[in-house]
Amino acid sequence: MAEHCAVVGIGQTKHRESRRDLSIPGLVREAALLALQDADMTWKDIDSIVIGTAPDMFEGVMMPELWLSDALGAAGRPIFRVHTAGSVGGSTAVVASHLVQAGVHEKVLTLAFEKQSESNAMWALSPAVPFQPQLVAGAGGYFAPLIRSYIRRANAHPDTGCMVAVKDREHGRLNPNAHLHLDQSLEQVKASPMLWDPIRYSETCPSSDGAVAMVLVSDKHADRVKNPAWVKGTSVRTERTFFAGRDQVNPAAGRLCAKDVYDQAGITNPLKDIDCAEIYVPFSWFEPMWLENLGFAEEGEGWKMTMEGKTKLGGEMPWNMSGGVMCTNPIGASGMLRFAEAARQVRGTAEKHQVDGAKVAVGHAYGGGSQFFAMWIVGSER
Amino acid sequence: MSEILSAPYVLEYTYTRSTGPVVGRFLEGLRYEVLEGVKTADGRVLCPPLEYDEEGEPTTGEFIQLRPSGTVKSWSWVEQPRKGHPFDRPFAWALVQIDGADNAMVHAVDAGDAKSMKTGMRVRLRWAREKNGTILDIEGFEPISSFVPSPVRLDFEVKPGKHYSAYLRGLEQGKIIGGRDPESDKVYVPPRASDPVTGNPTSEYVEVADVGVLTTFTVIRIPFEGQKLKPPYCFGAIVLDGAHMPIYHLISGVPYDEIRMGMRVRAKWKPREEWVTSLENILYFEPTGEPDVPFELYKEHL
Numbered sequence: 017m018a019e020h021c022a023v024v025g026i027g028q029t030k031h032r033e034s035r036r037d038l039s040i041p042g043l044v045r046e047a048a049l050l051a052l053q054d055a056d057m058t059w060k061d062i063d064s065i066v067i068g069t070a071p072d073m074f075e076g077v078m079m080p081e082l083w084l085s086d087a088l089g090a091a092g093r094p095i096f097r098v099h100t101a102g103s104v105g106g107s108t109a110v111v112a113s114h115l116v117q118a119g120v121h122e123k124v125l126t127l128a129f130e131k132q133s134e135s136n137a138m139w140a141l142s143p144a145v146p147f148q149p150q151l152v153a154g155a156g157g158y159f160a161p162l163i164r165s166y167i168r169r170a171n172a173h174p175d176t177g178c179m180v181a182v183k184d185r186e187h188g189r190l191n192p193n194a195h196l197h198l199d200q201s202l203e204q205v206k207a208s209p210m211l212w213d214p215i216r217y218s219e220t221c222p223s224s225d226g227a228v229a230m231v232l233v234s235d236k237h238a239d240r241v242k243n244p245a246w247v248k249g250t251s252v253r254t255e256r257t258f259f260a261g262r263d264q265v266n267p268a269a270g271r272l273c274a275k276d277v278y279d280q281a282g283i284t285n286p287l288k289d290i291d292c293a294e295i296y297v298p299f300s301w302f303e304p305m306w307l308e309n310l311g312f313a314e315e316g317e318g319w320k321m322t323m324e325g326k327t328k329l330g331g332e333m334p335w336n337m338s339g340g341v342m343c344t345n346p347i348g349a350s351g352m353l354r355f356a357e358a359a360r361q362v363r364g365t366a367e368k369h370q371v372d373g374a375k376v377a378v379g380h381a382y383g384g385g386s387q388f389f390a391m392w393i394v395g396s397e398r
Numbered sequence: 399m400s401e402i403l404s405a406p407y408v409l410e411y412t413y414t415r416s417t418g419p420v421v422g423r424f425l426e427g428l429r430y431e432v433l434e435g436v437k438t439a440d441g442r443v444l445c446p447p448l449e450y451d452e453e454g455e456p457t458t459g460e461f462i463q464l465r466p467s468g469t470v471k472s473w474s475w476v477e478q479p480r481k482g483h484p485f486d487r488p489f490a491w492a493l494v495q496i497d498g499a500d501n502a503m504v505h506a507v508d509a510g511d512a513k514s515m516k517t518g519m520r521v522r523l524r525w526a527r528e529k530n531g532t533i534l535d536i537e538g539f540e541p542i543s544s545f546v547p548s549p550v551r552l553d554f555e556v557k558p559g560k561h562y563s564a565y566l567r568g569l570e571q572g573k574i575i576g577g578r579d580p581e582s583d584k585v586y587v588p589p590r591a592s593d594p595v596t597g598n599p600t601s602e603y604v605e606v607a608d609v610g611v612l613t614t615f616t617v618i619r620i621p622f623e624g625q626k627l628k629p630p631y632c633f634g635a636i637v638l639d640g641a642h643m644p645i646y647h648l649i650s651g652v653p654y655d656e657i658r659m660g661m662r663v664r665a666k667w668k669p670r671e672e673w674v675t676s677l678e679n680i681l682y683f684e685p686t687g688e689p690d691v692p693f694e695l696y697k698e699h700l
Contacts, residue, residue, distance in 0.1 A: 147675065149646075149676070164614045165613070168693070259643070
């Protein structure tokens with residue numbers, strides 16, 4: 017790569033079940049202005065804009081990047097849209113960082129959003145198409161059998177998913193921007209209704225409205241702020257949803273994505289070389305599954321790290337310090353929120369959910385039927 | 399027979415009111431769907447207008463046209479309307495502060511349900527169809543929602559393609575057709591234009607059994623928009639004998655708490671005369687009663 021890329025501005029909205037106070041243009045602008053302010057910049061400083069959103073059916077808006085260009089100061093500037101289902105927030109930030117690293121643009125505004133209250137994701141995920149039996153009930157219906165497979169394969173403790181929910185909600189209470197601020201005991205989570213057996217209500221993410229934005233710049237602009245987050249590695253990998261021999265519990269694309277990004281950042285042992293991680297966990301059981309998929313634990317051992325409390329703030333390897341997707345899920349923005357939280361950690365600006373002395377952090381997103389993966393590693397040192 | 403006499407009596411008369419220059423102008427405006435307030439000497443705007451304000455001062459006679467919307471300052475729900483009420487369905491009496499006015503107007507809010515009422519809510523004025531220069535020219539107020547409906551509709555003709563059509567034609571005959579990739583020897587159900595691993599068409603059609611192993615499953619207990627089945631119901635991944643990919647279908651004919659991974663299951667078909675080009679020819683899969691398949695033998699499909 018020709019240029020180093022640094023994150024110098026981060027902004028996010030307050031996430032809620034419904035931001036009915038704002039239109040979609042108003043929502044993205046709120047996040048973008050906060051990121052510009054954080055970077056000590058104005059619209060005039062920006063060279064290009066890279067925006068990510070969930071599939072069109074989620075909001076019923078075709079080509080939202082054109083509709084939103086005025087709200088994002090894009091007149092006379094390039095604006096690109098990235099489109100990789102639930103992982104889109106992550107891959108959008110990756111594309112933006114590549115524009116900087118390639119020397120195409122020096123100052124890029126990247127953002128992602130979702131206004132779930134204007135639509136119905138369950139409907140969008142479960143259309144009744146001719147010739148196809150309609151069985152799968154939304155994302156939970158798709159992932160529940162995979163979680164059952166994981167539990168059987170790893171012989172996991174049945175409380176693991178509930179433990180993740182309790183931990184992430186505890187973290188979310190420290191994050192004023194989080195949608196959910198819940199004080200939930202293990203007993204309360206276990207007693208919540210079973211929706212898609214073995215997934216309980218309290219083991220699922222909420223539906224949120226929200227947006228997040230970042231300003232990414234090349235070396236020569238990085239000294240605008242005293243604490244930039246340096247992009248040490250980026251990777252995107254995909255695989256098909258269905259093929260014979262596919263391992264859906266521990267997908268190859270996720271393993272390849274992790275290996276690629278670790279190689280770029282010089283990470284040989286994630287547990288040792290990484291200080292904290294923001295990982296896309298929309299259903300609580302994906303924490304142990306991704307602990308294994310991303311090389312933080314041996315196969316079949318991920319659930320033990322959760323049960324031993326190692327993924328809590330203050331633990332050996334904090335995961336989802338912000339409360340994660342389990343507390344805030346504006347789908348299109350959820351991946352970038354992970355990437356942004358990783359950057360906040362190494363900038364030392366994560367306030368009450370800051371990991372002391374975090375120098376290297378990983379952000380992660382996945383989407384579709386566990387087919388699209390995006391990751392980045394950010395560090396406090398160039 | 400009572401010694402006390404009694405007879406019904408109605409006291410009724412229509413008076414003629416002089417409305418005066420201020421209220422009269424206001425009411426005349428309502429006929430034309432014009433909503434006006436009057437200015438007071440100290441610069442406030444009153445709607446409905448008064449000739450004399452609460453300080454006893456005459457208002458200025460200067461009128462200001464107002465936007466026909468406002469905010470509910472206080473309200474009381476009427477569950478059972480009475481004769482003479484503005485609506486024959488439940489409604490709220492409310493104090494509505496018209497935008498740009500400093501006082502509030504008593505009028506009815508047609509909110510449908512007490513749950514929709516909230517102090518501070520935004521309402522818009524609804525004009526009566528027939529007007530006669532009274533306050534009832536305003537039929538009432540209705541809640542303002544910050545949402546507009548935005549319907550989206552696309553009409554498609556779905557063509558499932560050559561390989562999927564072969565599969566559907568098979569189902570019409572009570573057969574489950576898979577496609578074999580000659581290179582990898584893997585059988586896909588349904589057949590595909592390409593095996594995602596090798597890129598070859600799975601062009602060699604083979605019939606697979608309607609019996610297989612349930613590898614994993616979920617019990618759906620959540621209702622959602624567009625759902626065809628009523629929860630709870632179980633669906634699972636079934637690797638049919640002779641296939642290398644699971645199909646997804648309903649599992650039934652057994653209590654939910656007895657459904658297990660590794661269970662052998664068989665298709666329960668609809669009566670032959672109801673067969674069409676659909677997997678719905680199979681109502682569900684049910685246990686065969688055979689012993690469960692050991693985990694080692696199906697774990698590669700998880």
